Amino acid sequence: MQAAVLYDQRDIRIIETPIPAIGDDEVLVKNKVSTTCGTDVKNYKRGYPLLKPPHPYGHEFSGVVAEVGKNVTKFHVGDRVAVHNSAPCGHCYWCKHGQPSMCENLLFNRGSYAEYVKVPEPIVRQNMFVMPDSMSHKLASLMEPFSCAVYGIQNCPIQQGDFVVINGAGPIGLMFARLAVLRGAQVLVTDLKQNRLDVAQRMGVWKVLNLTGVEDTVEAVRDLTDEHRGADVVIEATGLIDVWKTSCRMARKGGFVLLFGGTKSGSVLEVDATLLHYSQITIKGVFHTTPLCVQEAFKLLEMGVIDENDFVNNEYRLPDLERAILEHASGAVIKNAIVYD
Ligand SMILES: [Zn+2]
Numbered sequence: 001m002q003a004a005v006l007y008d009q010r011d012i013r014i015i016e017t018p019i020p021a022i023g024d025d026e027v028l029v030k031n032k033v034s035t036t037c038g039t040d041v042k043n044y045k046r047g048y049p050l051l052k053p054p055h056p057y058g059h060e061f062s063g064v065v066a067e068v069g070k071n072v073t074k075f076h077v078g079d080r081v082a083v084h085n086s087a088p089c090g091h092c093y094w095c096k097h098g099q100p101s102m103c104e105n106l107l108f109n110r111g112s113y114a115e116y117v118k119v120p121e122p123i124v125r126q127n128m129f130v131m132p133d134s135m136s137h138k139l140a141s142l143m144e145p146f147s148c149a150v151y152g153i154q155n156c157p158i159q160q161g162d163f164v165v166i167n168g169a170g171p172i173g174l175m176f177a178r179l180a181v182l183r184g185a186q187v188l189v190t191d192l193k194q195n196r197l198d199v200a201q202r203m204g205v206w207k208v209l210n211l212t213g214v215e216d217t218v219e220a221v222r223d224l225t226d227e228h229r230g231a232d233v234v235i236e237a238t239g240l241i242d243v244w245k246t247s248c249r250m251a252r253k254g255g256f257v258l259l260f261g262g263t264k265s266g267s268v269l270e271v272d273a274t275l276l277h278y279s280q281i282t283i284k285g286v287f288h289t290t291p292l293c294v295q296e297a298f299k300l301l302e303m304g305v306i307d308e309n310d311f312v313n314n315e316y317r318l319p320d321l322e323r324a325i326l327e328h329a330s331g332a333v334i335k336n337a338i339v340y341d
C-alpha cells in the first residue's frame, strides 16, 4: 500500500509499504478519507520533538473495515466506521479518577495518511463506531477534533444568554462556536482571517470580529459587551501564548476562561495577580478528550449539528499530501481532505 511518512521537518515522503498485519483484538480499516489538522501542520514544521523519525503521519480518518481479528465481535468486514485517534488504558491513576484525557498510557494511533490503517485494541474497544448510511466519511473524519471541542465546551459553565467569546476561528474554534450557539449563548468569534469568520457566521454566531489592524483586542471585545464588563466565558482556540494572555483579560469579574489551544513548549503565561484576586476569574486548561466525549461527538455528528462542507474544503490524492498540508497552513481553507479509492 501507499503511506505517507514524515522523515523530518518539511520532509513528507509517500512510500510503498506492506499492508499492516493485525492481532486478534485489532481491526484493519481501508481508508476512504483523511482530513488535515493543525497538529499535522505543527508536526510538518517542527517534527515530533520527542520521537525519532521516520514517523507514520496523520491522525484523522474514516473508512471501511477490511479485516477483523478473531476476538473482535463489534465490527465486521464492510462496516463503514468512524475511528478516533487515541484511547486511554482505563486502569491507571488518572483513568480511575475519571480524568482519562490525562491517562498515563494514552495510546495515539498515527499513520492515517495511508491506504490502510491498523486500529489497536484500546481504540477498537472504546473509540470506534459503525456509521449510519446517512453519515459521510468526511463528516466521520471530523469526529476526533469535534470530540476535543465537545470535551472543552463541557468544561465551560455556559448558561443560556451568556456572552461567550471564542478567540480563533480555525476548525476547533469553529466547532466551539457551533457548540456554544447550541447552548443558547450570545457568541462572538474573533480571528484575523475573514474567510474563517465567514464560516463562523454560518455556525449561527451573534457577531464576528476581524482583529486585523486592531491594536487593543481586549478593549475591542469588551466594547461589545454590556457596560464594557467583559465576557461571561472566554475560549482560547489559537494556541498562541499572546492570545492566552489577552483571553484572560477579556473575562468579566467572576468570569471563566478556557485555555484550549496547545502552545509551543516553553511558553509562559503571565497573569496580573491583582486582577485575578479582585476579579475572581476562573482560568482552566484542558487537553484532548475522553471516551465519553468521543461517543457524544459521534452522536452529535449523527444529528447533523455540523456540516462537513463548512469544515472540509478541497480534495487531494495522497501523492499531493504536502500541497494539502501547506494550503491548510496558509489559512486559505479550514481543512482539506485526502481521498482514497
Ligand atoms: Zn486533529
Ligand SMILES: [Zn+2]
Pocket (backbone or CB within 6 Å): 088, 089, 090, 091, 092, 093, 094, 095, 100, 103, 104, 105, 106
Ligand atoms: Zn489510563
